[in-house]
Amino acid sequence: MATPLxxxxxxxxxxxxxxxxxxxxxxxxxxRNGKGPWGxxxxxxxxxxxxxxxxxxxELCYNGHSILPGPLCHGVIAKDGSVYLxxxxxxxxxxxxxxxVLRAVINESxxxxxxxxxxxxxxxxxxxxxxxxxDGEDPWPAAQLLAIEKASxxxxxxxxxxxxxVIGHKEWQPGKVDPRGFTMDSMRARIAKRLGGGPDGPSKPxxxxxxxxxxxxxxxxxxxxxxxxxxxxxxxRLVAEGCGKYQVGPGPDWSEADRKSYAAWQRKLGYSGSDxxxxxxxxxxxxxxxxxx
Numbered sequence: 001m002a003t004p005l006x007x008x009x010x011x012x013x014x015x016x017x018x019x020x021x022x023x024x025x026x027x028x029x030x031x032r033n034g035k036g037p038w039g040x041x042x043x044x045x046x047x048x049x050x051x052x053x054x055x056x057x058x059e060l061c062y063n064g065h066s067i068l069p070g071p072l073c074h075g076v077i078a079k080d081g082s083v084y085l086x087x088x089x090x091x092x093x094x095x096x097x098x099x100x101v102l103r104a105v106i107n108e109s110x111x112x113x114x115x116x117x118x119x120x121x122x123x124x125x126x127x128x129x130x131x132x133x134x135d136g137e138d139p140w141p142a143a144q145l146l147a148i149e150k151a152s153x154x155x156x157x158x159x160x161x162x163x164x165x166v167i168g169h170k171e172w173q174p175g176k177v178d179p180r181g182f183t184m185d186s187m188r189a190r191i192a193k194r195l196g197g198g199p200d201g202p203s204k205p206x207x208x209x210x211x212x213x214x215x216x217x218x219x220x221x222x223x224x225x226x227x228x229x230x231x232x233x234x235x236x237r238l239v240a241e242g243c244g245k246y247q248v249g250p251g252p253d254w255s256e257a258d259r260k261s262y263a264a265w266q267r268k269l270g271y272s273g274s275d276x277x278x279x280x281x282x283x284x285x286x287x288x289x290x291x292x293x
Contacts, residue, residue, distance in 0.1 A: 002041040002159040007088040017154040018200030020082045031089025038090040043105045043165040045125040048132040048178040052242040062086040073127040081143035094121025097172035108164035149190045163191040212292040216282040226254040229293040
């Protein structure tokens with residue numbers, strides 16, 4: 001039986017595997033331990049978020065929602081391969097699954113079909129939510145797949161597990177389809193290969209200069225006929241946040257698609273009525289964080 005890693009040991013294990021790890025808010029003490037036991041640990045479970053946009057997905061997994069309180073996992077793996085830690089302890093990610101599957105994971109043997117939901121998985125599995133819409137069309141960038149591989153290997157190394165201790169949600173709970181877009185057999189093959197070698201070593205702090213953001217150009221800037229790289233940069237950020245309403249683009253010419261996309265962003269922030277008219281205001285603009293062009 002494996003004792004759950006402390007927050008410090010979890011962070012160290014991930015960074016020792018060469019991952020870029022971001023500590024999100026109060027993740028070290030954020031858990032559902034008051035609702036049930038945590039441990040012993042038997043494996044790692046991989047999920048997809050059914051969402052887009054890094055920050056919004058991380059916040060969702062940290063906070064949860066009205067039906068399922070957070071944390072919804074231990075780490076969120078972004079498209080660029082960064083790992084955002086959002087919880088340490090029991091998390092609402094695995095739910096009830098098949099006891100035969102759990103026995104196979106413990107024994108590190110071939111997985112049976114998951115046809116029952118009779119065993120508490122939140123107690124026994126670390127969970128990683130990977131940002132992907134899960135529609136079979138949203139791509140899995142190479143950096144993200146590599147991070148899934150490395151995060152799984154980090155925990156396997158820490159507990160002395162093999163690749164057979166890493167499963168997908170769809171292999172645990174009947175009716176689940178995540179992760180969709182790659183096979184767990186292919187991921188386990190990658191994990192096995194990496195476990196055969198040494199860790200990449202601690203990730204180094206980023207050496208890039210801090211990102212600078214476009215200052216708010218004023219509402220009058222966003223008018224018919226405006227042609228600017230700032231409009232393109234804004235559109236790309238709206239798409240990244242899941243608010244893009246573009247058929248083609250985004251591009252440098254301010255358009256009705258830009259207005260509708262920005263209105264979707266305003267509504268995402270909680271604005272309504274005339275406050276969500278699609279014309280940027282300073283507060284919503286500053287929250288969008290449009291990179292300097």
